[in-house]
Amino acid sequence: MSHNPLYFLTVVFLSLWLISCSATKNNHDDTGDLVHSSCLHANYPTICLRTLTSFKGPAKTHRDLAQAAVKVSLSRARKVSKYITQVSSSVNNGTNKRERGALSDCVEQLSDSVEELNKTLSELKHLRGETFRWQMSNAETWASAALTNEDTCLDGFENVDGKVKSDVKKKITGVARVTSNALYMINRLGETRDMPSFNP
Template identity: 60%
Template sequence: MATTLNPSSSILLLLLLLLLSPPLLQTSHADNHDLVRSSCVHASYPDICLRTLSSYGGSASTPRGLALAAVRVSIGRVQKASDFLSTLKGIARRERGALTDCVEQMGDSVDELSKTLSALKSLRRGGDFRWQMSNAETWVSAALSNEETCLDGFKEIGGDVRSDVRRSITNVARVTSNALYLINLIDDNRRR
């Protein structure tokens, strides 16, 4: 014999369920934060990793989601650095050439990181997985090489421009290095 609830009992039951739900949601958020913390602890730059990815919450609930977030952060930092470098004024001819090359390399980095993002979004288990992971790792590595090449262009140049470029590009390279580490974690988790 089935029992039915009257409308007021149904409302009370619904309210009771709603009151019990927030701790479940908090646990989920805590689990996501634990994933970020446990993944970032061995990154090349753990403090930067934790600081840049801790706000991604639900979208970074898996190693793949965390890697996607890290690549998005890297793209944002590269674009910000490129915009900053484009605004530098009052520089000598030699600095201008290195700066132009650097801005171009940052554009290449954005392209390579965007390809990485696409590869990670369409990542599938099976025969193509290894190929897709290899591509993603190669593109992030190429973006890192572009960032290093940009810095190399300023080795023989001194002054404020060099220190501004170094500070900006070093920040980008650290975030990109962390993204590469987190992409490698996807592959490591698959092999276990």
């Protein structure tokens, strides 16, 4: 029986394509499972799932997820910091004194938060096996400090009755929640000791 070369090549091509599709599907399933299982016990699981499943980038390891969570938090913090700065600079002397003070303090606190999240992300990007514990301690400390600054900003509006209070508090609360989730992912990374994923 003679074999048609074209038929043979077609069969080989289809076989390789099916294998590739199967591997891709399994990879996506594994990634989805990792995100779901990691977000399950986060402080804000719904927010965690929404932000990390839609995040563009690899999420194959606990290290990837921790970095992604910090990137989400950093992006939000930068946007809200810019917004608060604009609001603070636009208020006039006729604005409630407590509101002006709260806004001014919040500008500084969010600026510090952005800086701390930047340092956190940098540390997670350069993890080394021999200094893993020390670096994780740094990342946890900075992420915790960022969250504290965001919470302090929120606290500053407790006794404020100005018109911007509601909008500002909503935005800051959103940042604080994703930062809280990022801190959880960092702590989870420290517990997993996923050392094979770290490059020398």
